[in-house]
Amino acid sequence: MEKVRHPLGRVLIHLALMLFALYSILPFYWTAAQSFKTLKDANSRTPKFFFSPTWDNYRDLWLRAVPENGATIAYFVLLAIILLVALLLFAQYIPVRNGVIYAIATVGFGALLWAIPRLIEVSNFYDYFINTIIVTVGTVVVSISIGSLAGYALARYTGLAAVVILIGALAFRALPRLAFILPYYWIGVATGLLDTHLLVILTLVAVNQPFTIWMLRSFFMDIPRELEEAAMVDGCNRLTAFTRVIIPIMWPGIISTALFSLLLAYNEFLLVRLLTQTNWTLPVAISRFTGGEDPRHLTLAAASAVSATIPIVLVILFFQKNLVKGLAAGAVKG
Amino acid sequence: MNRSTFFRFAAPSIVIMTLLMLVPLLMAIWLGMHFMTYNNVRDPQFVGLRNYVDVLTDPRFWQSYRFTLVYMATVIPATIVVGFSIALLLDQVSGFARGVYLSIFLLPFIIVPIVGTLMYKQLFEPSGLFTWILRNFFHYKFRYNAFTVKALIVLYGIWYVSPFPMVTYFAGLQTLPQDLIEAASIDGASRWQKIRHIIIPHVSSLTIMILLISIMDAYRVFDSVFVLTELNPIYKADTIMTYTFQTAISVQRLGKANAMAVLTVVGVMIFLIPNLIQSYKQQIEER
Numbered sequence: 001m002e003k004v005r006h007p008l009g010r011v012l013i014h015l016a017l018m019l020f021a022l023y024s025i026l027p028f029y030w031t032a033a034q035s036f037k038t039l040k041d042a043n044s045r046t047p048k049f050f051f052s053p054t055w056d057n058y059r060d061l062w063l064r065a066v067p068e069n070g071a072t073i074a075y076f077v078l079l080a081i082i083l084l085v086a087l088l089l090f091a092q093y094i095p096v097r098n099g100v101i102y103a104i105a106t107v108g109f110g111a112l113l114w115a116i117p118r119l120i121e122v123s124n125f126y127d128y129f130i131n132t133i134i135v136t137v138g139t140v141v142v143s144i145s146i147g148s149l150a151g152y153a154l155a156r157y158t159g160l161a162a163v164v165i166l167i168g169a170l171a172f173r174a175l176p177r178l179a180f181i182l183p184y185y186w187i188g189v190a191t192g193l194l195d196t197h198l199l200v201i202l203t204l205v206a207v208n209q210p211f212t213i214w215m216l217r218s219f220f221m222d223i224p225r226e227l228e229e230a231a232m233v234d235g236c237n238r239l240t241a242f243t244r245v246i247i248p249i250m251w252p253g254i255i256s257t258a259l260f261s262l263l264l265a266y267n268e269f270l271l272v273r274l275l276t277q278t279n280w281t282l283p284v285a286i287s288r289f290t291g292g293e294d295p296r297h298l299t300l301a302a303a304s305a306v307s308a309t310i311p312i313v314l315v316i317l318f319f320q321k322n323l324v325k326g327l328a329a330g331a332v333k334g
Numbered sequence: 335m336n337r338s339t340f341f342r343f344a345a346p347s348i349v350i351m352t353l354l355m356l357v358p359l360l361m362a363i364w365l366g367m368h369f370m371t372y373n374n375v376r377d378p379q380f381v382g383l384r385n386y387v388d389v390l391t392d393p394r395f396w397q398s399y400r401f402t403l404v405y406m407a408t409v410i411p412a413t414i415v416v417g418f419s420i421a422l423l424l425d426q427v428s429g430f431a432r433g434v435y436l437s438i439f440l441l442p443f444i445i446v447p448i449v450g451t452l453m454y455k456q457l458f459e460p461s462g463l464f465t466w467i468l469r470n471f472f473h474y475k476f477r478y479n480a481f482t483v484k485a486l487i488v489l490y491g492i493w494y495v496s497p498f499p500m501v502t503y504f505a506g507l508q509t510l511p512q513d514l515i516e517a518a519s520i521d522g523a524s525r526w527q528k529i530r531h532i533i534i535p536h537v538s539s540l541t542i543m544i545l546l547i548s549i550m551d552a553y554r555v556f557d558s559v560f561v562l563t564e565l566n567p568i569y570k571a572d573t574i575m576t577y578t579f580q581t582a583i584s585v586q587r588l589g590k591a592n593a594m595a596v597l598t599v600v601g602v603m604i605f606l607i608p609n610l611i612q613s614y615k616q617q618i619e620e621r
């Protein structure tokens with residue numbers, strides 16, 4: 001619709017949007033503030049808007065014991081993270097192939113995650129963080145690999161079988177998950193896979209598969225058939241035409257879908273809670289802080305909430321365009 | 335693409351969905367006919383339909399069903415109204431400001447629901463910001479009780495879900511046919527009339543899609559209720575999912591929980607089947 005021109009109208013529009021933005025981020029601001037307060041400040045009945053910030057909550061959340069040279073190590077780790085993030089953010093300006101830079105960054109993050117527990121005594125929370133990374137990466141890799149094969153096939157094949165699979169997937173996506181998750185427990189006991197990453201990854205892949213194939217299919221539908229037909233005339237078979245011609249131009253769509261898979265895996269609580277006893281991921285670990293007997297649960301919960309949010313905010317900032325594109329594609333195409 | 339190539343490409347996906355969705359669903363029906371606790375998972379005892387009868391005559395099950403319906407009836411309309419209004423406002427700004435607003439508005443939707451609820455709850459702790467505002471400016475002493483916990487669940491639901499209709503409507507507004515709007519302007523239509531007679535009909539297919547997805551999601555709301563009630567029965571704020579979870583975890587009656595999950599699936603079919611039939615027809619036509 002055409003824009004409001006009246007200055008007063010413009011001011012009111014921005015005012016309304018700002019108020020809504022304030023309401024949207026208020027819980028984030030408040031929790032972040034609480035996480036940097038001492039327990040006394042955090043429990044103050046009159047909110048302390050000005051306080052001397054402390055790292056204690058984060059230290060107690062992540063570390064079991066405080067080493068003597070703790071500050072040096074902390075600076076080193078922080079510096080390494082900033083360098084790696086900067087490398088990723090400015091990848092397009094560096095005159096090296098992007099794939100190489102991403103590979104270096106991945107190896108760098110891996111090395112960092114490997115090195116940290118060898119430098120300092122970390123707490124269980126670090127283990128839960130590592131579990132979350134393993135489960136999330138595993139789920140994304142498996143569900144995107146098998147999902148793009150299926151999504152491509154569903155976009156190109158017009159037989160009745162394809163329609164039946166699509167509608168079946170739609171039905172499964174809509175059903176309350178507990179109906180599958182409770183039997184997973186039985187499967188876990190029967191196969192002895194309870195409390196393993198493998199079971200969590202496989203079940204998360206299954207639960208996310210309907211969404212993944214629908215979304216990937218809608219992206220594959222946009223790619224003209226002539227493209228792979230030309231490749232097949234030039235001597236490719238279906239599979240090589242798919243991997244060499246279709247996948248490279250599908251990257252934006254694949255990244256959008258991967259982002260949603262990532263969020264679904266990272267966010268999952270119910271499934272992980274039922275299928276694990278010790279190998280928790282972050283949502284399950286954090287849920288333990290709500291209403292604990294520990295008087296410090298208030299500030300520790302705040303610190304854990306912020307800790308779990310930062311990685312996801314970084315990922316979202318990095319892939320924001322893909323995310324909005326994916327949301328819009330899902331919306332417009334249904 | 336021919337049939338055999340199709341199945342070769344789709345096989346891994348079909349296998350995992352069959353083994354880990356279709357089979358478990360059928361298993362749930364079967365396990366629901368057994369007396370099973372954590373001690374006899376390997377050797378459940380067959381009891382026929384007793385669990386199903388048990389669930390259907392359980393007043394707490396119906397109470398949680400009622401609260402789930404209340405949640406749906408309050409959160410869904412509210413998020414659609416809020417989402418649509420914000421999308422209209424957002425459509426009025428452009429450039430950098432639009433991107434910033436959009437990122438901020440999407441935050442509640444993207445964050446881990448457990449963490450989001452925890453953060454929202456922090457505002458209502460005894461030392462929280464909203465508790466203080468309510469006490470100081472409205473002379474209302476906020477306490478957790480059966481009413482306020484339910485209100486918090488609904489408020490959090492609106493905070494958390496609104497970005498979804500917002501971003502959907504916003505995408506829909508970008509495809510609005512400009513000539514219709516111009517024609518309406520020439521005919522002297524007011525802004526409100528344009529919204530009422532052009533924009534709302536234009537996005538009606540989106541509204542139906544949002545409604546369907548919201549109904550499915552609200553029906554299985556779990557994470558926020560789990561954090562806000564800590565599964566304390568005194569708040570009487572169980573939803574179907576949290577009550578099923580409690581039956582499985584705290585009460586340890588796995589057979590009854592399975593039966594409950596199956597009945598929940600049957601319950602959602604009322605909304606689902608017409609939608610599935612419509613999608614089926616649509617897909618058959620499109621191919």
